[in-house]
Amino acid sequence: MTIQWFPGHMAKAKREVTEKLKFVDIVFELVDARLPLSSRNPLLDQILQQKPRLVILNKADLADPEQTQKWQNYFENQGFAALALNALENQGTKKIVAKAKTVLAAKFAKDKARGIKPRAIRAMVIGIPNVGKSTLMNRLVGKKIAQTGNKPGVTKGQQWLRSGSELELLDTPGILWPKFEDAEIGKKLALTGAIKDQLLHLDDIALYGLDFFTRYYPGRIAKRYHLTLADEELPLPELLMLITEKRGFRDDYDRGSELVVVEIRQSKLGPFTLDRYEEAGAFYESRSN
Template sequence: MNINWYPGHMKKTKELLHENLKLVNIVIEVIDARIPISSKNPDFDILFKDKKRLIVLNKYDLADPVANKNWEEYYKSKGWTVVLYNSTNNKELRKLEMAIAEASREIIERYKKRGLLNKTIKAMIVGIPNVGKSTLINSIAKKKSAKTGNMPGVTKGKQWIRLSGNIDLLDTPGILWPKFDNEESALNLAFTGAIKDEVLVLEEIGLKFIEKMQHLGKEKAIIEKYGVENNDKALNIMENIALKRNLLYNKTEIDYLRVSSLILNDFRSGKLGKITLEKS
């Protein structure tokens, strides 16, 4: 399966990041806690290697709690500030503000030594599409400063947002990388919605998701959710779900697109439980 999605605006975004990098003190990188490797753009480690980093493991409420802690420790071991965050829950705002303050501490101290007591910290927020950046920005800005949506590619241009605590935040569009050399990572991005469903053969993605759950030993979540019998063959499970939910053409033929959409949407919304697709 060949999965790639790199529209023209993503190339322009990479150029935008490079051009504005000299303006910022901190890079806040938002990744999906369910796929903490696949959702981390490998180009960022090269581009931001000399910048202070804050890693936000977003959507941790949809991921496995044990895996969350393991991934938190993994990224902390690289010397980065890390925070587990749910951008849809405003009660967690203080946790994120404290993480930004922690990541900024050394920079603020350097400013103080130079007599710059109220110097503004400039931060850039980056991430792949549909990882929750805009929702996160809206929560910390306490207003609808950034456009949000449940589809990848909503934010199309940069915008500066003033936050409390003398912090200016540069929002940027979601960006992938030009070629996915690893099919597993490409599939993980497709499962979570980081790649637009419209450019995928969704019937195949749904089948691959069931196979992924079987590989992880988590197929029970699917079996129990849809009330079907377990089966070694992912295709049989898919067809049984279709029959159980009456997702058929002409009352007899399996509608593989509709059943795939059902399964993927239930996973993305957390209806299959707290699932992490990658192990640290």
């Protein structure tokens, strides 16, 4: 299955981000804590270059905490400041300004030496769709200004928002890259809701999700759907049909697929991390050393 999604407003946003970089001190790059690598846009490294950056692992409440800590360490070892938080419940957001001040300490000291008066930090908030950018900004500002929605593609334009006296935020639309060279990345993004469901075959995504949980979190499927551990060893299509029947959908395979995908997204099967540090992060870290 090949997934491609690059609406026109995203191409425009890429150009605007490039143009607006000179107006900000730091970039807040949001990633989904459930897939910290796969939810990073590789185009951003080209666009942002040496601009100071804070990587924010949002939705940490939905992710495997052990994996989240490993990924936070990974980003810091790559030279980025990093924070894990849950913007929806406003957990950890108060640490952002302090972390940004640490990143920009050298710049502030240089400005002070030149006689430049202190001012609010100007930050650009950026990330792929549905990582919680608008939710985070609303928490920082303290009221609902940025439009939010539990679906990709809600934010369409750019706007400045003020967060107290210490922070000014520049919102940007979510930017996906034109083509996913790795089909598995597309499936991961689809399973967590970063791509519109209308563009997907939900049965493929459901099967991918079931396969992931049987391999990395054995027993959770059985517990959620009142199955046996032996049932988890069934061929995936049979397992999905069994879940469909158990939920009273008879042979409505499509409805069963939707149920599995939605419940995984809602963490009904428990917190999880699709990007396994041991498989991806350790590999990339070893290559950079």
